[in-house]
Amino acid sequence: MKMCDRDPSVAAGLRACRFWEGSERQARRPAATGVHKRTRGIGAASLLALVFAALVSGCTKTPPASAAARDPIEPKQIRHAADDSVMMVIPATEFLLGTADAHPDLPAGPLVPGKVKPTEVKLARAWADWALEDERPQHAVRLKAFAIDRYEVTNAQYRKFLADVVKNGDARFAHPGQPKGKDHTPRYWKEFNPLLRDPEFTRLAQFTPMTFTGDHTPVVGVDWFDAYAYARWAGKRLPTEAEWELAARGTDGRRWPWGNDWQWGLCNIVGEKLGADVRSQGREKDGYIYPAPVGSFPNGRSPFGCDDMAGNAAEWVGDWYAADSYQAGTADNPPGPQTGGERVVRGGSSQNLPSHVRCAIRARREPDFRTFVLGFRCAKDI
Numbered sequence: 001m002k003m004c005d006r007d008p009s010v011a012a013g014l015r016a017c018r019f020w021e022g023s024e025r026q027a028r029r030p031a032a033t034g035v036h037k038r039t040r041g042i043g044a045a046s047l048l049a050l051v052f053a054a055l056v057s058g059c060t061k062t063p064p065a066s067a068a069a070r071d072p073i074e075p076k077q078i079r080h081a082a083d084d085s086v087m088m089v090i091p092a093t094e095f096l097l098g099t100a101d102a103h104p105d106l107p108a109g110p111l112v113p114g115k116v117k118p119t120e121v122k123l124a125r126a127w128a129d130w131a132l133e134d135e136r137p138q139h140a141v142r143l144k145a146f147a148i149d150r151y152e153v154t155n156a157q158y159r160k161f162l163a164d165v166v167k168n169g170d171a172r173f174a175h176p177g178q179p180k181g182k183d184h185t186p187r188y189w190k191e192f193n194p195l196l197r198d199p200e201f202t203r204l205a206q207f208t209p210m211t212f213t214g215d216h217t218p219v220v221g222v223d224w225f226d227a228y229a230y231a232r233w234a235g236k237r238l239p240t241e242a243e244w245e246l247a248a249r250g251t252d253g254r255r256w257p258w259g260n261d262w263q264w265g266l267c268n269i270v271g272e273k274l275g276a277d278v279r280s281q282g283r284e285k286d287g288y289i290y291p292a293p294v295g296s297f298p299n300g301r302s303p304f305g306c307d308d309m310a311g312n313a314a315e316w317v318g319d320w321y322a323a324d325s326y327q328a329g330t331a332d333n334p335p336g337p338q339t340g341g342e343r344v345v346r347g348g349s350s351q352n353l354p355s356h357v358r359c360a361i362r363a364r365r366e367p368d369f370r371t372f373v374l375g376f377r378c379a380k381d382i
């Protein structure tokens with residue numbers, strides 16, 4: 001699918017959006033709503049947003065106090081033996097869910113002459129509007145105490161789950177809506193380096209056998225049913241969307257896990273220059289083109305001590321997605337919509353831009369969608 005135009009000035013970056021979109025699934029999506037129809041525009045505008053964000057980073061309005069000063073949370077961790085994981089304890093609290101800013105990533109400011117075309121600025125601003133619609137209204141939410149994985153679930157952890165369900169079946173853990181005959185093997189454990197068969201990605205790929213199977217990198221290529229079953233197997237559950245956001249940003253409403261100001265090198269996202277040659281030469285500021293070992297960015301840790309809440313693997317959460325689910329404003333332990341066609345995905349990935357790894361941004365995918373940027377972490381009641 002040619003979802004991006006051939007403008008050579010943006011083509012390389014647009015490939016990142018295609019990674020995320022998953023062309024084979026895109027064509028099978030249900031009848032588009034007004035929100036869905038705009039999906040194709042994300043990629044083009046995402047590149048432009050990055051370019052623009054980089055250009056205006058020097059004029060972003062900085063919040064009055066440092067995030068750390070306003071959010072003195074003392075992270076507390078526990079161990080969960082069933083899947084040998086570390087979990088962070090999130091005490092019962094109230095916080096503001098969603099976004100109040102009109103253009104948090106594209107503040108008004110002087111453009112650099114000759115660097116950004118007027119049409120690109122327009123696209124970037126339109127994209128920002130789209131991205132924030134479903135994050136409003138920002139509203140107070142109260143959550144009971146819970147624990148959430150410090151890290152994304154790794155391949156090593158997932159291997160133990162897979163060995164068990166291959167041997168003993170998954171009947172104890174499967175979601176009732178799971179397709180019959182479901183195979184929980186991650187897509188890229190079986191289908192190594194599929195992108196190399198696509199000439200458009202040849203220079204980008206550079207996968208090794210460890211890219212998607214390394215013990216310490218997040219398991220990706222898993223769908224929502226895989227994530228659900230793993231969580232049940234481990235004696236956990238998927239976090240709700242609200243829980244995930246609290247764990248990512250704490251209680252002070254910060255944009256990214258470390259604070260309100262964008263900084264390169266605090267998480268694994270797409271490269272700052274977005275050129276195929278730049279990517280293939282490994283000159284990304286964060287050091288990774290694809291998934292990084294979990295916990296590789298300690299300075300980007302969340303106030304509650306969770307790692308990789310911005311970027312690396314994007315993460316399934318438990319909720320169905322609805323663009324207007326914040327309108328209801330459920331105040332106590334919001335469970336999300338009762339039904340839907342897509343599940344919420346949080347945190348953005350190694351192929352996303354700064355705006356797309358904000359704590360409040362809401363992505364979504366069909367529950368049987370698998371892509372090499374999408375994994376998960378688990379939560380549990382305490």
Ligand SMILES: [Ca+2]
Pocket residue numbers: 152308309310311312313314315347348
């Ligand atoms: Ca992540």
